[in-house]
Amino acid sequence: MVAVEKAAVLGAGSWGTALAVHLARNGHAVSLWARRAGLAETIGAARENVQYLPGVKLPETVRVSTRLEEVLAGSTVVVFAVPSHAFRGTLAAALALLPAEAVVINVAKGLEEDSLQRMSEVYLQESGAADLARYVTFSGPSHAEEVGRNLPTAVVASSPFASAAEFVQELFMSPSLRVYTNPDTVGVELGGALKNIIALGTGIADGLGFGDNAKAALMTRGLAEITRLGVRLGANPLTFGGLAGVGDLIVTCTSRHSRNRRAGIEIGRGRTPEEAQAAVRMVVEGVRTTRAAHLLSRIHGVEMPITDQMYRVLFEGLSPAEAVKHLMGRGRTREIEEVAGFDVWWSRKRS
Numbered sequence: 001m002v003a004v005e006k007a008a009v010l011g012a013g014s015w016g017t018a019l020a021v022h023l024a025r026n027g028h029a030v031s032l033w034a035r036r037a038g039l040a041e042t043i044g045a046a047r048e049n050v051q052y053l054p055g056v057k058l059p060e061t062v063r064v065s066t067r068l069e070e071v072l073a074g075s076t077v078v079v080f081a082v083p084s085h086a087f088r089g090t091l092a093a094a095l096a097l098l099p100a101e102a103v104v105i106n107v108a109k110g111l112e113e114d115s116l117q118r119m120s121e122v123y124l125q126e127s128g129a130a131d132l133a134r135y136v137t138f139s140g141p142s143h144a145e146e147v148g149r150n151l152p153t154a155v156v157a158s159s160p161f162a163s164a165a166e167f168v169q170e171l172f173m174s175p176s177l178r179v180y181t182n183p184d185t186v187g188v189e190l191g192g193a194l195k196n197i198i199a200l201g202t203g204i205a206d207g208l209g210f211g212d213n214a215k216a217a218l219m220t221r222g223l224a225e226i227t228r229l230g231v232r233l234g235a236n237p238l239t240f241g242g243l244a245g246v247g248d249l250i251v252t253c254t255s256r257h258s259r260n261r262r263a264g265i266e267i268g269r270g271r272t273p274e275e276a277q278a279a280v281r282m283v284v285e286g287v288r289t290t291r292a293a294h295l296l297s298r299i300h301g302v303e304m305p306i307t308d309q310m311y312r313v314l315f316e317g318l319s320p321a322e323a324v325k326h327l328m329g330r331g332r333t334r335e336i337e338e339v340a341g342f343d344v345w346w347s348r349k350r351s
């Protein structure tokens with residue numbers, strides 16, 4: 001096990017709480033930062049985050065605080081577990097307090113709505129760091145509700161710097177949590193962010209009363225458009241066949257725990273996107289990411305039909321039934337040659 005004096009986890013939602021518990025079970029002292037005093041007090045008193053992760057007790061070695069300076073003091077590992085729209089602000093507040101040797105681990109899955117940046121790009125811009133030597137993306141199919149209960153899970157620690165990814169692999173590995181490394185941070189970040197758009201879509205399909213065929217079609221064609229944009233932005237297409245790609249897509253599109261899927265179900269049943277997000281009562285990352293991905297697809301000339309329709313449903317008032325008509329009524333096309341730049345590879349091979 002790696003020696004870590006103290007780990008900090010910023011964000012006491014469901015994932016931050018589950019990861020704080022997991023690190024404590026792995027033998028580390030953990031400080032968990034909650035933004036709201038009321039939440040910190042109730043977690044501290046009950047030794048359980050009843051609002052975000054009911055049924056999971058916090059080990060004694062997890063301390064909860066709203067004081068960032070206290071949480072970060074002496075922490076050589078800092079896990080950012082706030083939603084992606086809050087990462088820049090939380091990082092800015094933390095930067096002056098971060099010990100120089102601290103490794104930053106980000107678990108947020110989203111694209112920044114205004115800048116269209118991935119989280120590692122936000123980190124580089126905000127911190128002024130020259131590279132990602134001290135930054136690791138942690139992603140993959142991992143619902144907090146299951147990690148909190150020690151149910152078997154496999155995830156990815158990603159950094160172009162092998163030593164950073166391996167450090168985080170070692171830190172989190174346990175008999176119930178298996179961690180793989182992957183140097184393709186662009187692909188890992190995009191897989192984690194873009195699957196949420198498709199989960200909203202499969203939720204809508206469920207809410208409309210469609211069956212497994214529709215879900216499989218959305219997931220498969222969703223993966224095709226995620227891969228297309230990913231490759232255009234520099235990702236390795238193989239990453240999308242891994243845990244941070246198809247793995248996370250499967251879990252998010254099928255799980256009862258999925259917030260994005262649950263929001264989609266509500267929209268499919270006739271609620272507005274705002275009502276659906278309020279009903280879920282936890283962060284629904286896919287909404288902001290749909291706007292960002294839609295714009296990215298336009299900027300880079302990448303065809304993303306499901307993302308387009310999700311954008312129209314979420315931001316232009318299109319009904320889910322109309323969106324389905326548009327998707328099913330698209331012109332005829334081929335399957336294989338659309339995928340991921342393989343058409344380029346294939347035509348070179350043939351010539």
Ligand SMILES: NC(=O)c1ccc[n+]([C@@H]2O[C@H](COP(=O)([O-])OP(=O)(O)OC[C@H]3O[C@@H](n4cnc5c(N)ncnc54)[C@H](O)[C@@H]3O)[C@@H](O)[C@H]2O)c1
Binds near residue numbers: 082144
């Ligand atoms: N929940 C999961 O199973 C899971 C798994 C993997 C990754 N993630 C990712 O982890 C991130 C956090 O998700 P979550 O499920 O824990 O969310 P959540 O809704 O359970 O909790 C979010 C937490 O962030 C806090 N928060 C909201 N806005 C904030 C702000 N502006 N500044 C600081 N704190 C703020 C909230 O008060 C809450 O404590 C997301 O990016 C999500 O995609 C979640």
Ligand SMILES: O=P(O)(O)OC[C@H](O)CO
Binds near residue numbers: 199251257
């Ligand atoms: O499934 P969601 O929408 O709750 O997202 C949580 C995680 O990204 C699952 O890996």
